[in-house]
Amino acid sequence: MCGLAGVARARPQGVSAQLLERMAAAIRHRGPDGFGLHADDRIGLAHVRLSVIDVVGGAQPMANEDGDVRVVYNGEIYNYLELRHELQLRGHVFRTRSDTEVLVHGYEQWGEGLLERLNGQFAFALHDRRTASLFLARDRFGILPLFYAQRGGDLYFASEIKALFASGAVEQALDPEGLDEVFTFWAARPPRTPFRGIRALEPGTWARWRDGALSVRRYYALDLATTEAEPADAVERLDELLRSGVRLRMRADVPVGGYLSGGLDSSIACALAAQGSPYDLRTFSVTFDDPQLDESAFQQAVATQLGSRHAVQRIGGGEIARVFPDVVRHAETPLLRTAPAPLYLLSRLTREQGIKVVLTGEGSDEVFLGYDLFKETLVRLFCLRQPDSRWRPRLFDRLYGYLPPQARKGDFWRRFFLNAGSPDDPLFSHLPRFRLTTRIRDFYADRFRAGLGAFDALGELRQSLPPGFMGWSPLGRAAYLEIVTLLSPYLLAAQGDRMAMAHGVEARVPFLDHRLVEFALRLPDRSRLRGLREKAILRRWAEGTLPPAITRRPKQPYRAPDVPAFFAGTEPEYVAELLDAASLQRTGIFHPEAVAGLVRRCRAGLATGVGENQALIAILSTELWHREFLGAPARERAPASSGALGPGASIAA
Amino acid sequence: MDQQTTGPAQSEIVDRARAYVRENFLYMRPDWTLGDEDPLLGSGVIDSIGVIELVEFLQGAFRLAIAEEEITEQNLGTLAAIGRFVHEKCHANGSGGSVRPRQVA
Numbered sequence: 136m137c138g139l140a141g142v143a144r145a146r147p148q149g150v151s152a153q154l155l156e157r158m159a160a161a162i163r164h165r166g167p168d169g170f171g172l173h174a175d176d177r178i179g180l181a182h183v184r185l186s187v188i189d190v191v192g193g194a195q196p197m198a199n200e201d202g203d204v205r206v207v208y209n210g211e212i213y214n215y216l217e218l219r220h221e222l223q224l225r226g227h228v229f230r231t232r233s234d235t236e237v238l239v240h241g242y243e244q245w246g247e248g249l250l251e252r253l254n255g256q257f258a259f260a261l262h263d264r265r266t267a268s269l270f271l272a273r274d275r276f277g278i279l280p281l282f283y284a285q286r287g288g289d290l291y292f293a294s295e296i297k298a299l300f301a302s303g304a305v306e307q308a309l310d311p312e313g314l315d316e317v318f319t320f321w322a323a324r325p326p327r328t329p330f331r332g333i334r335a336l337e338p339g340t341w342a343r344w345r346d347g348a349l350s351v352r353r354y355y356a357l358d359l360a361t362t363e364a365e366p367a368d369a370v371e372r373l374d375e376l377l378r379s380g381v382r383l384r385m386r387a388d389v390p391v392g393g394y395l396s397g398g399l400d401s402s403i404a405c406a407l408a409a410q411g412s413p414y415d416l417r418t419f420s421v422t423f424d425d426p427q428l429d430e431s432a433f434q435q436a437v438a439t440q441l442g443s444r445h446a447v448q449r450i451g452g453g454e455i456a457r458v459f460p461d462v463v464r465h466a467e468t469p470l471l472r473t474a475p476a477p478l479y480l481l482s483r484l485t486r487e488q489g490i491k492v493v494l495t496g497e498g499s500d501e502v503f504l505g506y507d508l509f510k511e512t513l514v515r516l517f518c519l520r521q522p523d524s525r526w527r528p529r530l531f532d533r534l535y536g537y538l539p540p541q542a543r544k545g546d547f548w549r550r551f552f553l554n555a556g557s558p559d560d561p562l563f564s565h566l567p568r569f570r571l572t573t574r575i576r577d578f579y580a581d582r583f584r585a586g587l588g589a590f591d592a593l594g595e596l597r598q599s600l601p602p603g604f605m606g607w608s609p610l611g612r613a614a615y616l617e618i619v620t621l622l623s624p625y626l627l628a629a630q631g632d633r634m635a636m637a638h639g640v641e642a643r644v645p646f647l648d649h650r651l652v653e654f655a656l657r658l659p660d661r662s663r664l665r666g667l668r669e670k671a672i673l674r675r676w677a678e679g680t681l682p683p684a685i686t687r688r689p690k691q692p693y694r695a696p697d698v699p700a701f702f703a704g705t706e707p708e709y710v711a712e713l714l715d716a717a718s719l720q721r722t723g724i725f726h727p728e729a730v731a732g733l734v735r736r737c738r739a740g741l742a743t744g745v746g747e748n749q750a751l752i753a754i755l756s757t758e759l760w761h762r763e764f765l766g767a768p769a770r771e772r773a774p775a776s777s778g779a780l781g782p783g784a785s786i787a788a
Numbered sequence: 789m790d791q792q793t794t795g796p797a798q799s800e801i802v803d804r805a806r807a808y809v810r811e812n813f814l815y816m817r818p819d820w821t822l823g824d825e826d827p828l829l830g831s832g833v834i835d836s837i838g839v840i841e842l843v844e845f846l847q848g849a850f851r852l853a854i855a856e857e858e859i860t861e862q863n864l865g866t867l868a869a870i871g872r873f874v875h876e877k878c879h880a881n882g883s884g885g886s887v888r889p890r891q892v893a
Contacts, residue, residue, distance in 0.1 A: 541840055545859045546862075554829075571835070577816040736815075
């Protein structure tokens with residue numbers, strides 16, 4: 136995995152190497168192994184490389200024989216060997232062993248149709264000199280990032296927003312609507328970002344820029360329609376797809392390790408990796424001193440069974456607060472949880488131990504219905520069918536087992552869910568979460584709130600839903616919303632790619648092999664969520680492969696301490712600095728008095744609820760984000776991870 | 789106005805509960821007018837963790853024990869409901885009032 140950046144000019148005025156070098160330097164952490172750029176009168180392409188496949192021959196930008204098609208690319212095409220063979224049969228001549236060259240010849244052969252043939256995680260920019268156009272594309276689920284901004288007819292694009300700012304041509308300003316979406320969904324919904332004028336290319340879409348105009352098209356759409364009955368060979372088919380997905384993701388010229396959370400999904404990925412790895416498998420886990428968050432016993436059980444060389448990143452009192460400013464800088468967005476921070480530290484440990492590719496378990500909870508939110512949806516529907524029932528609402532007490540027991544039972548707890556919205560609302564499944572999250576809005580400064588006008592994040596989401604949405608089952612709708620509002624823009628981004636790539640680690644996601652996703656999403660709901668038992672078919676498959684303690688273990692969501700990370704021990708200096716009334720006044724997003732009230736409760740140890748924890752992290756991370764990106768022009772601030780581009784720099788003109 | 793002398797007046801309970809809710813749950817909305825009959829849950833004032841805090845406050849401030857089955861919307865759903873519920877409990881128990889309720893920061 137790597138980083139890319141570049142510029143496309145509306146007029147043939149050239150692109151300077153210095154400009155491209157600045158952009159590339161801002162994302163140097165994504166590709167510490169090499170650097171290359173190409174510039175002509177209209178197009179500039181820059182690339183920082185993490186060498187994983189064809190370490191010697193895979194340098195980028197990479198062109199075809201006559202230079203008509205040239206690409207910079209971040210990602211992995213896992214079926215590149217099969218595609219390469221197919222293209223060779225059609226007469227294409229390959230000069231390297233890299234998957235990058237498959238993009239070049241595949242585009243020559245199939246044009247945009249190439250994307251449907253790719254099995255992988257990718258974002259790339261391809262200059263097609265024949266049509267004088269630039270082609271941008273992003274993988275189906277948004278595993279890898281790609282941002283762009285249009286300025287004066289020119290297009291600036293990059294893997295991370297900090298590279299756009301480093302160009303000096305892209306305005307650094309906040310987008311209130313993007314922020315409001317963060318405080319509703321946990322992340323701005325692509326194409327929106329928290330920055331004004333900066334767009335994220337949506338997962339499953341491509342864009343073509345020509346003569347100063349950009350058009351965006353979708354090539355992949357989620358389909359959540361399920362079959363009536365589970366196919367007789369469902370477990371066998373699942374077995375094939377899991378094994379194939381992991382086997383493809385073991386393709387690399389360097390050792391592939393695994394992140395082990397202690398849950399079912401990452402254990403499956405690591406177990407299959409151990410079976411297919413030519414090396415001793417290396418596994419990596421986060422452990423917490425707080426026993427309520429810690430899963431080390433389960434991690435250790437799996438590591439022992441797999442015989443992996445296991446390393447742990449321990450999270451004690453001060454680690455999260457120490458790295459949180461760096462986490463926000465890499466995430467490029469306000470956060471509602473500190474959960475990315477331990478993963479930032481984990482990728483550092485992984486890299487220090489010499490591993491630069493890991494498998495992770497992301498995506499399984501969405502397609503196999505693992506989250507409590509899916510159970511909650513079923514229970515709410517069940518209760519609303521007989522609103523007078525006294526015993527049905529008691530089922531709510533069985534949800535969210537990781538919360539304090541006294542907080543998740545009783546009349547108030549149940550009514551929170553029952554009064555959250557009507558089943559006719561397309562967003563029914565997510566209304567309790569959205570309602571809880573949007574309590575952050577209570578802290579808005581009056582002027583910021585006024586600036587939002589009539590903006591309605593939920594209304595826009597309703598408008599964006601695909602035509603067949605209401606025809607899907609309630610769980611299908613819930614899974615769709617989970618994928619588009621949380622998985623793609625938050626879990627795979629701020630908590631996924633950004634934290635891994637902060638230290639040049641590539642995270643591969645076997646559960647998001649599109650063949651497996653499509654298979655799982657077509658299964659009847661009850662194959663996945665049977666009663667209140669989540670991921671039923673996956674557990675059936677895993678019996679015999681993993682320890683029973685893992686296959687029978689209820690889902691425990693990955694969590695990290697939020698408010699206590701900053702207030703339980705020594706409070707970091709930046710907390711008081713950023714949450715000071717004068718500082719908040721300057722930033723203008725949150726109401727200083729309201730924040731003072733929250734900080735008082737945090738310091739007194741009273742802010743124990745989800746709402747206040749989210750609010751504190753949201754406010755603190757927003758102020759860090761503002762200071763990092765909007766405090767001074769990027770060109771005046773040297774990113775900590777940049778500096779000289781180092782050896783391997785080359786320019787092809 | 790409740791004139792009984794064996795426990796806190798209902799109006800005092802309501803006022804102290806209002807002050808507590810304002811201080812701890814409505815500090816971010818200083819302009820919010822919290823009426824006696826305004827729902828505390830439906831309006832998003834208090835979440836389920838907040839209910840625990842509120843119960844702890846009421847137990848400490850009015851020297852009473854609230855059982856789990858008493859934590860209902862009927863008893864705690866509004867300031868007025870809290871006033872009625874706590875008042876009734878104090879008087880039924882014969883507790884409260886003789887000792888000045890402790891101040892909660």
